[in-house]
Amino acid sequence: xxxxxxxxxxxxxxxxxxxxxxxxxxxxxxxxxxxxxxxxxxxxxxxxxxxxxxxxxxxxxxxxxxxxxxxxxxxxxxxxxxxxxxxxxxxxxxxxxxxxxxxxxxxxxxxxxxxxxxxxxxxxxxxxxxxxxxxxxxxxxxxxxxxxxxxxxxxxxxxxxxxxxxxxxxxxxxxxxxxxxxxxxxxxxxxxxxxxxxxxxxxxxxxxxxxxxxxxxxxxxxxxxxxxxxxxxxxxxxxxxxxxxxxxxxxxxxxxxxxxxxxxxxxxxxxxxxxxxxxxx
Amino acid sequence: xxxxxxxxxxxxxxxxxxxxxxxxxxxxxxxxxxxxxxxxxxxxxxxxxxxxxxxxxxxxxxxxxxxxxxxxxxxxxxxxxxxxxxxxxxxxxxxxxxxxxxxxxxxxxxxxxxxxxxxxx
Numbered sequence: 001x002x003x004x005x006x007x008x009x010x011x012x013x014x015x016x017x018x019x020x021x022x023x024x025x026x027x028x029x030x031x032x033x034x035x036x037x038x039x040x041x042x043x044x045x046x047x048x049x050x051x052x053x054x055x056x057x058x059x060x061x062x063x064x065x066x067x068x069x070x071x072x073x074x075x076x077x078x079x080x081x082x083x084x085x086x087x088x089x090x091x092x093x094x095x096x097x098x099x100x101x102x103x104x105x106x107x108x109x110x111x112x113x114x115x116x117x118x119x120x121x122x123x124x125x126x127x128x129x130x131x132x133x134x135x136x137x138x139x140x141x142x143x144x145x146x147x148x149x150x151x152x153x154x155x156x157x158x159x160x161x162x163x164x165x166x167x168x169x170x171x172x173x174x175x176x177x178x179x180x181x182x183x184x185x186x187x188x189x190x191x192x193x194x195x196x197x198x199x200x201x202x203x204x205x206x207x208x209x210x211x212x213x214x215x216x217x218x219x220x221x222x223x224x225x226x227x228x229x230x231x232x233x234x235x236x237x238x239x240x241x242x243x244x245x246x247x248x249x250x251x252x253x254x255x256x257x258x259x260x261x262x263x264x265x266x267x268x269x270x271x272x273x274x275x276x277x278x279x280x281x
Numbered sequence: 282x283x284x285x286x287x288x289x290x291x292x293x294x295x296x297x298x299x300x301x302x303x304x305x306x307x308x309x310x311x312x313x314x315x316x317x318x319x320x321x322x323x324x325x326x327x328x329x330x331x332x333x334x335x336x337x338x339x340x341x342x343x344x345x346x347x348x349x350x351x352x353x354x355x356x357x358x359x360x361x362x363x364x365x366x367x368x369x370x371x372x373x374x375x376x377x378x379x380x381x382x383x384x385x386x387x388x389x390x391x392x393x394x395x396x397x398x399x400x401x402x
Binding site: 024025026027032035036039042043046047050051053054055056057058059060067081082083086089090093094096097099100101104107108258261262265266268269272273275276280281 | 305309310313314316317320321324325327328331332340341344345347348351352355356358359360361365366368369372373376377379380383384387388390391392394395398
Protein backbone atom coordinates (compact mmCIF):
# COMPACT_ATOMS: atom_id res chain seq x y z
CA UNK A 1 0.00 0.00 0.00
CA UNK A 2 2.75 2.42 1.00
CA UNK A 3 4.84 1.68 -2.08
CA UNK A 4 1.83 2.06 -4.30
CA UNK A 5 0.98 5.36 -2.70
CA UNK A 6 4.37 6.89 -3.52
CA UNK A 7 3.88 6.15 -7.19
CA UNK A 8 0.24 6.95 -7.74
CA UNK A 9 -0.31 9.64 -5.21
CA UNK A 10 1.92 10.99 -2.56
CA UNK A 11 -0.40 11.85 0.26
CA UNK A 12 0.94 14.95 1.93
CA UNK A 13 -0.43 17.19 4.61
CA UNK A 14 -1.94 20.51 3.67
CA UNK A 15 0.88 22.20 5.56
CA UNK A 16 3.52 20.49 3.45
CA UNK A 17 1.52 21.06 0.26
CA UNK A 18 1.44 24.82 0.83
CA UNK A 19 4.73 25.04 2.73
CA UNK A 20 6.83 26.02 -0.27
CA UNK A 21 9.31 24.13 -2.41
CA UNK A 22 6.53 22.47 -4.39
CA UNK A 23 3.53 23.43 -6.46
CA UNK A 24 0.57 23.74 -4.10
CA UNK A 25 -1.72 22.94 -7.03
CA UNK A 26 0.47 19.97 -8.07
CA UNK A 27 0.72 21.21 -11.64
CA UNK A 28 3.65 22.52 -13.61
CA UNK A 29 3.87 26.28 -14.00
CA UNK A 30 3.13 26.03 -17.71
CA UNK A 31 -0.16 24.29 -17.13
CA UNK A 32 -1.14 26.65 -14.32
CA UNK A 33 -0.46 29.69 -16.47
CA UNK A 34 -2.40 28.21 -19.34
CA UNK A 35 -5.36 27.78 -16.97
CA UNK A 36 -5.09 31.33 -15.68
CA UNK A 37 -4.82 32.68 -19.22
CA UNK A 38 -7.95 30.73 -20.13
CA UNK A 39 -9.78 32.17 -17.13
CA UNK A 40 -8.95 35.70 -18.30
CA UNK A 41 -9.93 34.82 -21.86
CA UNK A 42 -13.19 33.35 -20.61
CA UNK A 43 -13.86 36.68 -18.86
CA UNK A 44 -13.43 38.47 -22.19
CA UNK A 45 -15.87 36.17 -23.96
CA UNK A 46 -18.28 36.31 -21.01
CA UNK A 47 -18.30 40.10 -21.16
CA UNK A 48 -18.96 40.10 -24.91
CA UNK A 49 -21.80 37.61 -24.62
CA UNK A 50 -23.26 39.40 -21.59
CA UNK A 51 -23.39 42.73 -23.42
CA UNK A 52 -24.87 40.93 -26.41
CA UNK A 53 -27.60 39.66 -24.09
CA UNK A 54 -28.13 43.07 -22.51
CA UNK A 55 -28.56 44.88 -25.85
CA UNK A 56 -30.82 42.13 -27.06
CA UNK A 57 -33.05 42.67 -24.02
CA UNK A 58 -32.96 46.41 -24.65
CA UNK A 59 -34.12 45.98 -28.28
CA UNK A 60 -36.12 42.85 -27.67
CA UNK A 61 -38.97 43.56 -30.16
CA UNK A 62 -36.77 44.38 -33.12
CA UNK A 63 -33.96 41.87 -32.50
CA UNK A 64 -33.52 39.53 -35.53
CA UNK A 65 -34.48 35.87 -35.11
CA UNK A 66 -31.45 33.64 -35.74
CA UNK A 67 -33.72 31.10 -37.47
CA UNK A 68 -34.51 33.77 -40.08
CA UNK A 69 -30.87 34.64 -40.63
CA UNK A 70 -28.85 31.43 -40.71
CA UNK A 71 -30.93 29.13 -42.85
CA UNK A 72 -28.53 27.96 -45.55
CA UNK A 73 -27.08 24.53 -46.00
CA UNK A 74 -24.65 23.68 -48.81
CA UNK A 75 -26.34 21.77 -51.61
CA UNK A 76 -29.88 22.45 -50.41
CA UNK A 77 -32.41 25.06 -51.41
CA UNK A 78 -34.82 26.69 -49.03
CA UNK A 79 -34.74 27.43 -45.32
CA UNK A 80 -32.95 24.90 -43.17
CA UNK A 81 -32.23 26.66 -39.87
CA UNK A 82 -29.77 25.28 -37.30
CA UNK A 83 -28.55 22.42 -39.50
CA UNK A 84 -25.37 24.10 -40.68
CA UNK A 85 -24.38 25.48 -37.31
CA UNK A 86 -25.18 22.06 -35.84
CA UNK A 87 -22.68 20.60 -38.29
CA UNK A 88 -20.09 23.23 -37.29
CA UNK A 89 -20.63 22.30 -33.64
CA UNK A 90 -20.18 18.65 -34.49
CA UNK A 91 -16.89 19.40 -36.32
CA UNK A 92 -15.55 21.32 -33.34
CA UNK A 93 -16.61 18.68 -30.79
CA UNK A 94 -15.04 16.02 -33.02
CA UNK A 95 -11.76 17.94 -33.22
CA UNK A 96 -11.85 18.24 -29.42
CA UNK A 97 -12.13 14.46 -29.21
CA UNK A 98 -9.16 13.94 -31.54
CA UNK A 99 -7.19 16.45 -29.46
CA UNK A 100 -7.90 14.64 -26.21
CA UNK A 101 -6.99 11.36 -27.94
CA UNK A 102 -3.66 12.97 -28.89
CA UNK A 103 -3.12 13.88 -25.22
CA UNK A 104 -4.03 10.30 -24.32
CA UNK A 105 -1.56 8.92 -26.87
CA UNK A 106 1.07 11.23 -25.36
CA UNK A 107 0.46 9.58 -22.02
CA UNK A 108 1.23 6.26 -23.63
CA UNK A 109 4.39 7.83 -25.17
CA UNK A 110 3.04 6.73 -28.54
CA UNK A 111 4.58 9.27 -30.91
CA UNK A 112 2.87 7.95 -34.05
CA UNK A 113 -0.62 8.09 -32.54
CA UNK A 114 0.04 11.60 -31.21
CA UNK A 115 0.97 12.71 -34.75
CA UNK A 116 -2.13 11.04 -36.22
CA UNK A 117 -4.64 12.51 -33.76
CA UNK A 118 -3.00 15.92 -33.80
CA UNK A 119 -3.08 15.90 -37.60
CA UNK A 120 -6.82 15.11 -37.53
CA UNK A 121 -7.35 17.92 -35.02
CA UNK A 122 -5.69 20.35 -37.44
CA UNK A 123 -7.93 19.10 -40.25
CA UNK A 124 -10.97 19.64 -38.01
CA UNK A 125 -9.77 23.15 -37.22
CA UNK A 126 -9.44 24.03 -40.90
CA UNK A 127 -12.88 22.54 -41.59
CA UNK A 128 -14.40 24.70 -38.89
CA UNK A 129 -12.66 27.84 -40.20
CA UNK A 130 -13.91 27.06 -43.70
CA UNK A 131 -17.45 26.59 -42.41
CA UNK A 132 -17.28 29.88 -40.61
CA UNK A 133 -16.08 31.64 -43.76
CA UNK A 134 -19.05 30.14 -45.60
CA UNK A 135 -21.44 31.31 -42.87
CA UNK A 136 -19.99 34.83 -42.96
CA UNK A 137 -20.21 34.90 -46.76
CA UNK A 138 -23.93 34.13 -46.70
CA UNK A 139 -24.61 36.59 -43.91
CA UNK A 140 -22.77 39.40 -45.74
CA UNK A 141 -24.32 38.46 -49.07
CA UNK A 142 -27.86 38.25 -47.68
CA UNK A 143 -31.01 36.93 -49.29
CA UNK A 144 -31.77 37.14 -52.99
CA UNK A 145 -34.70 39.52 -52.61
CA UNK A 146 -33.15 41.46 -49.74
CA UNK A 147 -35.21 43.88 -47.66
CA UNK A 148 -36.13 47.59 -47.54
CA UNK A 149 -34.45 50.12 -45.29
CA UNK A 150 -35.86 53.58 -44.52
CA UNK A 151 -33.82 56.75 -44.11
CA UNK A 152 -33.87 56.43 -40.32
CA UNK A 153 -32.59 52.85 -40.48
CA UNK A 154 -35.82 50.89 -39.98
CA UNK A 155 -35.75 47.56 -41.82
CA UNK A 156 -38.91 46.23 -43.47
CA UNK A 157 -38.60 42.62 -44.62
CA UNK A 158 -40.43 40.45 -47.10
CA UNK A 159 -42.45 37.51 -45.71
CA UNK A 160 -40.55 34.90 -47.71
CA UNK A 161 -37.37 35.86 -45.84
CA UNK A 162 -39.01 35.51 -42.44
CA UNK A 163 -39.62 31.77 -42.06
CA UNK A 164 -40.48 32.12 -38.36
CA UNK A 165 -43.73 33.86 -39.46
CA UNK A 166 -44.62 31.33 -42.15
CA UNK A 167 -47.12 29.54 -39.91
CA UNK A 168 -49.23 32.75 -39.99
CA UNK A 169 -49.43 32.49 -43.81
CA UNK A 170 -48.63 36.13 -44.60
CA UNK A 171 -49.72 37.21 -48.11
CA UNK A 172 -46.92 37.39 -50.66
CA UNK A 173 -47.03 41.16 -51.16
CA UNK A 174 -47.04 41.94 -47.44
CA UNK A 175 -44.21 43.54 -45.46
CA UNK A 176 -42.80 42.64 -42.06
CA UNK A 177 -42.34 45.66 -39.83
CA UNK A 178 -39.22 46.04 -37.62
CA UNK A 179 -41.26 44.80 -34.65
CA UNK A 180 -42.28 41.63 -36.57
CA UNK A 181 -45.82 42.73 -37.43
CA UNK A 182 -47.27 41.74 -40.77
CA UNK A 183 -48.36 44.81 -42.76
CA UNK A 184 -51.07 44.04 -45.34
CA UNK A 185 -52.50 47.55 -45.77
CA UNK A 186 -51.78 48.57 -49.38
CA UNK A 187 -51.42 52.32 -48.72
CA UNK A 188 -49.02 51.69 -45.86
CA UNK A 189 -46.91 49.29 -47.92
CA UNK A 190 -46.72 51.87 -50.71
CA UNK A 191 -45.55 54.59 -48.31
CA UNK A 192 -42.84 52.32 -46.93
CA UNK A 193 -41.71 51.27 -50.41
CA UNK A 194 -41.56 54.91 -51.55
CA UNK A 195 -39.53 56.04 -48.55
CA UNK A 196 -37.06 53.18 -48.52
CA UNK A 197 -34.26 51.72 -50.56
CA UNK A 198 -33.27 48.09 -51.10
CA UNK A 199 -30.69 46.47 -48.81
CA UNK A 200 -28.94 43.15 -49.25
CA UNK A 201 -27.06 41.34 -46.55
CA UNK A 202 -25.32 42.70 -43.50
CA UNK A 203 -22.30 44.81 -42.69
CA UNK A 204 -21.18 46.78 -39.64
CA UNK A 205 -23.65 49.64 -40.19
CA UNK A 206 -26.66 47.99 -41.87
CA UNK A 207 -28.34 44.63 -41.60
CA UNK A 208 -31.14 43.40 -43.85
CA UNK A 209 -32.35 41.06 -41.11
CA UNK A 210 -32.99 43.87 -38.62
CA UNK A 211 -30.98 45.68 -36.00
CA UNK A 212 -27.38 46.45 -37.09
CA UNK A 213 -26.12 45.64 -33.57
CA UNK A 214 -27.00 42.01 -34.25
CA UNK A 215 -24.57 42.04 -37.18
CA UNK A 216 -21.92 43.89 -35.17
CA UNK A 217 -22.03 41.34 -32.38
CA UNK A 218 -22.13 38.46 -34.82
CA UNK A 219 -19.04 39.69 -36.65
CA UNK A 220 -17.18 40.58 -33.47
CA UNK A 221 -17.95 37.54 -31.32
CA UNK A 222 -17.74 34.84 -33.98
CA UNK A 223 -14.77 36.70 -35.47
CA UNK A 224 -13.01 36.80 -32.11
CA UNK A 225 -13.79 33.12 -31.62
CA UNK A 226 -12.69 32.31 -35.17
CA UNK A 227 -9.41 34.09 -34.53
CA UNK A 228 -8.96 31.89 -31.46
CA UNK A 229 -9.57 28.82 -33.63
CA UNK A 230 -7.06 30.15 -36.15
CA UNK A 231 -4.46 30.69 -33.40
CA UNK A 232 -5.21 27.19 -32.10
CA UNK A 233 -4.64 25.66 -35.53
CA UNK A 234 -1.41 27.65 -35.84
CA UNK A 235 -0.14 26.38 -32.47
CA UNK A 236 -1.26 22.83 -33.29
CA UNK A 237 0.69 22.93 -36.57
CA UNK A 238 3.87 23.95 -34.70
CA UNK A 239 3.34 21.17 -32.15
CA UNK A 240 2.58 18.74 -34.98
CA UNK A 241 5.97 19.38 -36.61
CA UNK A 242 7.63 19.08 -33.18
CA UNK A 243 5.98 15.68 -32.77
CA UNK A 244 7.11 14.59 -36.23
CA UNK A 245 10.70 15.60 -35.53
CA UNK A 246 10.62 13.74 -32.21
CA UNK A 247 11.05 16.73 -29.87
CA UNK A 248 8.80 15.22 -27.20
CA UNK A 249 10.29 11.74 -27.53
CA UNK A 250 13.64 13.30 -26.66
CA UNK A 251 12.09 15.41 -23.89
CA UNK A 252 10.57 12.26 -22.39
CA UNK A 253 7.08 13.66 -21.83
CA UNK A 254 4.20 15.18 -23.82
CA UNK A 255 3.09 17.92 -21.46
CA UNK A 256 3.18 20.40 -24.35
CA UNK A 257 0.32 18.51 -25.99
CA UNK A 258 -1.68 18.80 -22.77
CA UNK A 259 -1.21 22.57 -22.59
CA UNK A 260 -2.11 23.05 -26.24
CA UNK A 261 -5.04 20.69 -25.68
CA UNK A 262 -6.33 22.89 -22.85
CA UNK A 263 -6.40 25.84 -25.22
CA UNK A 264 -8.11 23.85 -27.95
CA UNK A 265 -10.82 22.55 -25.60
CA UNK A 266 -11.37 26.08 -24.39
CA UNK A 267 -12.08 27.17 -27.98
CA UNK A 268 -14.65 24.36 -28.16
CA UNK A 269 -16.09 25.46 -24.82
CA UNK A 270 -16.58 29.04 -26.03
CA UNK A 271 -18.31 27.77 -29.17
CA UNK A 272 -20.81 25.85 -26.99
CA UNK A 273 -21.84 29.19 -25.48
CA UNK A 274 -21.80 31.09 -28.79
CA UNK A 275 -23.97 28.33 -30.30
CA UNK A 276 -26.52 28.67 -27.50
CA UNK A 277 -26.73 32.44 -27.29
CA UNK A 278 -26.49 33.28 -31.00
CA UNK A 279 -28.39 30.43 -32.58
CA UNK A 280 -30.61 28.66 -30.07
CA UNK A 281 -31.95 31.20 -27.58
CA UNK B 282 -6.79 17.23 1.29
CA UNK B 283 -6.64 13.89 -0.41
CA UNK B 284 -8.08 13.84 -3.90
CA UNK B 285 -8.79 10.67 -5.81
CA UNK B 286 -5.90 10.35 -8.24
CA UNK B 287 -5.59 6.60 -8.42
CA UNK B 288 -7.21 5.88 -11.73
CA UNK B 289 -5.67 8.23 -14.26
CA UNK B 290 -1.97 7.92 -13.75
CA UNK B 291 -0.88 11.37 -12.62
CA UNK B 292 1.98 11.54 -10.20
CA UNK B 293 1.07 14.58 -8.19
CA UNK B 294 3.81 14.75 -5.62
CA UNK B 295 6.47 16.72 -7.45
CA UNK B 296 6.57 20.22 -8.79
CA UNK B 297 6.20 18.83 -12.31
CA UNK B 298 2.92 17.16 -12.96
CA UNK B 299 4.38 14.29 -14.88
CA UNK B 300 2.23 11.52 -16.12
CA UNK B 301 3.40 8.03 -15.13
CA UNK B 302 2.99 5.76 -18.18
CA UNK B 303 3.07 2.67 -15.95
CA UNK B 304 -0.19 3.86 -14.45
CA UNK B 305 -1.89 4.54 -17.73
CA UNK B 306 -5.50 3.52 -17.36
CA UNK B 307 -7.03 1.91 -20.48
CA UNK B 308 -10.41 3.18 -19.25
CA UNK B 309 -9.35 6.74 -20.22
CA UNK B 310 -10.31 6.15 -23.82
CA UNK B 311 -13.81 5.00 -22.99
CA UNK B 312 -14.26 8.11 -20.81
CA UNK B 313 -13.29 10.26 -23.82
CA UNK B 314 -15.79 8.59 -26.12
CA UNK B 315 -18.49 8.62 -23.47
CA UNK B 316 -17.99 12.39 -23.12
CA UNK B 317 -18.16 12.75 -26.91
CA UNK B 318 -21.49 10.90 -27.10
CA UNK B 319 -22.94 12.93 -24.23
CA UNK B 320 -21.98 16.19 -25.97
CA UNK B 321 -23.34 15.00 -29.30
CA UNK B 322 -26.65 13.77 -27.89
CA UNK B 323 -27.19 17.00 -25.92
CA UNK B 324 -26.47 19.10 -29.05
CA UNK B 325 -28.85 17.03 -31.20
CA UNK B 326 -31.48 17.23 -28.47
CA UNK B 327 -31.10 21.04 -28.37
CA UNK B 328 -31.48 21.33 -32.15
CA UNK B 329 -34.45 18.95 -31.99
CA UNK B 330 -36.48 20.75 -29.34
CA UNK B 331 -35.82 24.12 -31.03
CA UNK B 332 -38.45 23.13 -33.62
CA UNK B 333 -41.12 21.99 -31.16
CA UNK B 334 -43.97 24.18 -29.93
CA UNK B 335 -42.64 24.33 -26.36
CA UNK B 336 -42.97 27.94 -25.10
CA UNK B 337 -39.87 30.00 -25.76
CA UNK B 338 -39.42 30.95 -22.09
CA UNK B 339 -39.09 27.30 -21.10
CA UNK B 340 -36.80 26.55 -24.05
CA UNK B 341 -34.41 29.33 -23.01
CA UNK B 342 -34.06 27.84 -19.53
CA UNK B 343 -33.56 24.33 -20.97
CA UNK B 344 -30.93 25.59 -23.43
CA UNK B 345 -28.96 27.45 -20.78
CA UNK B 346 -29.03 24.51 -18.36
CA UNK B 347 -27.92 22.09 -21.11
CA UNK B 348 -25.15 24.50 -22.13
CA UNK B 349 -23.80 24.49 -18.59
CA UNK B 350 -24.02 20.68 -18.54
CA UNK B 351 -22.01 20.55 -21.79
CA UNK B 352 -19.49 23.03 -20.37
CA UNK B 353 -19.12 20.79 -17.30
CA UNK B 354 -18.32 17.74 -19.41
CA UNK B 355 -15.77 19.61 -21.54
CA UNK B 356 -14.01 21.17 -18.55
CA UNK B 357 -14.18 18.14 -16.27
CA UNK B 358 -13.15 15.40 -18.72
CA UNK B 359 -11.58 16.95 -21.83
CA UNK B 360 -9.70 19.57 -19.84
CA UNK B 361 -9.19 17.11 -17.02
CA UNK B 362 -10.13 19.57 -14.27
CA UNK B 363 -12.04 16.88 -12.37
CA UNK B 364 -8.74 15.17 -11.60
CA UNK B 365 -6.75 18.24 -10.58
CA UNK B 366 -6.31 19.37 -6.99
CA UNK B 367 -9.41 20.93 -5.46
CA UNK B 368 -7.52 24.16 -4.76
CA UNK B 369 -6.78 24.62 -8.48
CA UNK B 370 -10.38 23.79 -9.39
CA UNK B 371 -11.70 26.45 -7.03
CA UNK B 372 -9.12 29.00 -8.20
CA UNK B 373 -10.43 28.51 -11.73
CA UNK B 374 -14.19 28.17 -11.12
CA UNK B 375 -14.90 30.66 -8.33
CA UNK B 376 -13.99 33.87 -10.25
CA UNK B 377 -16.99 33.20 -12.50
CA UNK B 378 -19.28 34.22 -9.64
CA UNK B 379 -18.34 37.74 -10.82
CA UNK B 380 -19.68 36.92 -14.28
CA UNK B 381 -23.01 35.83 -12.81
CA UNK B 382 -23.10 39.21 -11.06
CA UNK B 383 -22.22 40.99 -14.32
CA UNK B 384 -25.01 39.17 -16.18
CA UNK B 385 -27.56 40.03 -13.47
CA UNK B 386 -26.54 43.71 -13.51
CA UNK B 387 -26.37 44.10 -17.29
CA UNK B 388 -29.68 42.37 -18.01
CA UNK B 389 -31.50 44.27 -15.24
CA UNK B 390 -30.16 47.57 -16.56
CA UNK B 391 -31.08 46.68 -20.14
CA UNK B 392 -34.63 45.74 -19.14
CA UNK B 393 -34.97 49.02 -17.32
CA UNK B 394 -33.81 51.06 -20.34
CA UNK B 395 -36.17 49.04 -22.51
CA UNK B 396 -39.07 49.90 -20.20
CA UNK B 397 -37.98 53.55 -20.00
CA UNK B 398 -37.92 53.88 -23.80
CA UNK B 399 -41.36 52.30 -24.03
CA UNK B 400 -42.87 54.64 -21.48
CA UNK B 401 -41.23 57.96 -22.29
CA UNK B 402 -39.98 57.88 -25.86
